[in-house]
Amino acid sequence: MPSLKIHQEKVTPSVAQGLVKGCPFGAISYEEGKLAISSGCKMCKICVKRGGGVVELVEDAKKEVDKSLWCGICVYADCQEGEIHRVTYELCGKARELASVTGHPVYALLIGHGIEAPAEQLLRYGVDKVYTYDHPALEHFRIEPYTAAFYDFIEKVKPSSILVGATALGRQLAPRVAARCRAGLTADCTVLEMKDNTDLVQIRPAFGGNIMAQIISPATRPQFCTVRYKVFSEPKPTTPHGEVVEMSIAPEKLSSRVEVLKVESKPKDVDISEADVIVAVGRGAQSEGMRQMAQELADLLGGVVASTRPLVEAGIFDAKQQIGLSGRTVKPKLIFCLGISGAVQFTAGMKSSDVIVAINTDANAPIFDVAHYSVVGDVAEIMPKLLSYVKEVKHHV
Amino acid sequence: MDILVCIKQVPGSSQVEVDPVTGVLKRSGVQSKMNPYDLYAIEMALQLTEQYGGCVKCVTMGPPQAKAEMVEAICMDAESGTVLSDRKFAGVDVLATAYTLSQGIKACGEFDLVICGKQTTDGDTAQVGAEVAEYLGVPNVSNVLSVMAVEPDSIVLTAALDNKTVSERVSLPCLISVDGDINTPRLPSFKVKQSIDEGKIHFLSFADFADQDESHYGLAGSATQVERIFPPEKNTQKQDIPGNATEQAKALCDLLCQLKML
Numbered sequence: 110m111p112s113l114k115i116h117q118e119k120v121t122p123s124v125a126q127g128l129v130k131g132c133p134f135g136a137i138s139y140e141e142g143k144l145a146i147s148s149g150c151k152m153c154k155i156c157v158k159r160g161g162g163v164v165e166l167v168e169d170a171k172k173e174v175d176k177s178l179w180c181g182i183c184v185y186a187d188c189q190e191g192e193i194h195r196v197t198y199e200l201c202g203k204a205r206e207l208a209s210v211t212g213h214p215v216y217a218l219l220i221g222h223g224i225e226a227p228a229e230q231l232l233r234y235g236v237d238k239v240y241t242y243d244h245p246a247l248e249h250f251r252i253e254p255y256t257a258a259f260y261d262f263i264e265k266v267k268p269s270s271i272l273v274g275a276t277a278l279g280r281q282l283a284p285r286v287a288a289r290c291r292a293g294l295t296a297d298c299t300v301l302e303m304k305d306n307t308d309l310v311q312i313r314p315a316f317g318g319n320i321m322a323q324i325i326s327p328a329t330r331p332q333f334c335t336v337r338y339k340v341f342s343e344p345k346p347t348t349p350h351g352e353v354v355e356m357s358i359a360p361e362k363l364s365s366r367v368e369v370l371k372v373e374s375k376p377k378d379v380d381i382s383e384a385d386v387i388v389a390v391g392r393g394a395q396s397e398g399m400r401q402m403a404q405e406l407a408d409l410l411g412g413v414v415a416s417t418r419p420l421v422e423a424g425i426f427d428a429k430q431q432i433g434l435s436g437r438t439v440k441p442k443l444i445f446c447l448g449i450s451g452a453v454q455f456t457a458g459m460k461s462s463d464v465i466v467a468i469n470t471d472a473n474a475p476i477f478d479v480a481h482y483s484v485v486g487d488v489a490e491i492m493p494k495l496l497s498y499v500k501e502v503k504h505h506v
Numbered sequence: 507m508d509i510l511v512c513i514k515q516v517p518g519s520s521q522v523e524v525d526p527v528t529g530v531l532k533r534s535g536v537q538s539k540m541n542p543y544d545l546y547a548i549e550m551a552l553q554l555t556e557q558y559g560g561c562v563k564c565v566t567m568g569p570p571q572a573k574a575e576m577v578e579a580i581c582m583d584a585e586s587g588t589v590l591s592d593r594k595f596a597g598v599d600v601l602a603t604a605y606t607l608s609q610g611i612k613a614c615g616e617f618d619l620v621i622c623g624k625q626t627t628d629g630d631t632a633q634v635g636a637e638v639a640e641y642l643g644v645p646n647v648s649n650v651l652s653v654m655a656v657e658p659d660s661i662v663l664t665a666a667l668d669n670k671t672v673s674e675r676v677s678l679p680c681l682i683s684v685d686g687d688i689n690t691p692r693l694p695s696f697k698v699k700q701s702i703d704e705g706k707i708h709f710l711s712f713a714d715f716a717d718q719d720e721s722h723y724g725l726a727g728s729a730t731q732v733e734r735i736f737p738p739e740k741n742t743q744k745q746d747i748p749g750n751a752t753e754q755a756k757a758l759c760d761l762l763c764q765l766k767m768l
Contacts, residue, residue: 149569152597293729494755
């Protein structure tokens, strides 16, 4: 087990103070001439780098894994009620890119019941082999049988890397399987790269997106990661070249202590704080026609409509749709601000959005201070044209 | 029904910055707080025991200062809190965190139900709960919205699963992760805090665990390694979209394509 060794004989008060101050986790203390590291230590090793030899990293013999025994990049095909979640296709595209570095095959793993059609569908996304586990016990997602099937696949096929969509299902299944394999798992990767030695380079935001961390699992296989929907691009379907491989598992391994009683479609929620795309309407776009166009744009983008305080107070929008200090705080991937001047009370509730587009006639409106894309113009003129362009693109996809 | 709630101490603010030159984290006041999602887990546990009997205990892994979160939980009405603290646990990733927690939970006693928050605000992974369940050998359900009934050997619950809501009967013991916003967590009692019984807070270290193989804990027990950290490329560039309405609309549509929104 690598550990930190303190050479007390080298400690001087100034070095000690530097280390105490330099530890990002406040885990180093200096009392009565003795330097100590507490359990707050995260082994970031900054003290090793900057301590001038006072703190030494003592490494043990490293665990090794024969990486040549693990071959293939596998995508877990998220399939619920016979429908494949589109994140799966995005991951198939990424898996193909990664595989081109190492020459590995691309696999998909599909678990469920009555899944012939989705299996064929997967082949159209450049997958070499689709492994299927088809059994009545796998009709609904239940953690133990799904984990058992997944683990059975890993034992038999030994894929090097496994990409899982960060859906509600994937977020439960991937960690459970990774724990069973005693393997590394990196959540919500935004960048994936492949090294020549088959190590998967996983980059993800940490500390609320203030830092990017580059992560590898150098001594364990398989390497698990989850990726959110819409992080990677979906490839175009092609002529299938792969095959479906039906797998079997002993039925007793599919037993479960969970009994599914009822599955209901979720009522469409209008929670604006959860939405990825928001079309926000302000006083400059409050006419009924504008509101309809805003709704239409939101529908086309899979988003929701939100508003500002004045329109909520006027009874035009529901209070649940209000963004700002006295409403909801939102952080969507994209927000359109239509005819919104951008009072501080409003921008406080949305300024950390990933992409902010503002359309306003007043070039001096404060909304343009927070906007990434500023459109000075009449929203009533731009919106109908934008809608027809968007529909045209959607039509071609 | 005896319930254990898993809690994490997280930085008081997520506003952490990296010095772009040295790659070192800049500390901006190391204040800590309880992971806000854990409050819903504690509240659910308390409501369940108020209705069905039993006790609520809490566990956390972290530095000795994480005692503060155990005090807060006790002030909310939990019976006791245990801090799993040892330098041997340093540098853990999800795998080693989950394993250490599972060993700690076993050392805390027997429980019918383990409740976790949805995710933490510093790690944001939402995957420790499922790994803990694996090492405890119990079923797990995430995104639990409500527990509708408690039966002698099982609970009936509803959970969110992508675009569905699922009702399930789950055998006890089991582990659940609760969604955010499912209840209104009570405020900690100031009165209890004034006269807190220190005996209610326990500390356990590596020596108290059943598995004494050091290679399962800390950095050695972790599968993932952080190769480097770096500040994200910030999109602080502002861009004007000029032209007439048609040109602006076209540019916006191109932007939507570029953002993969279409």
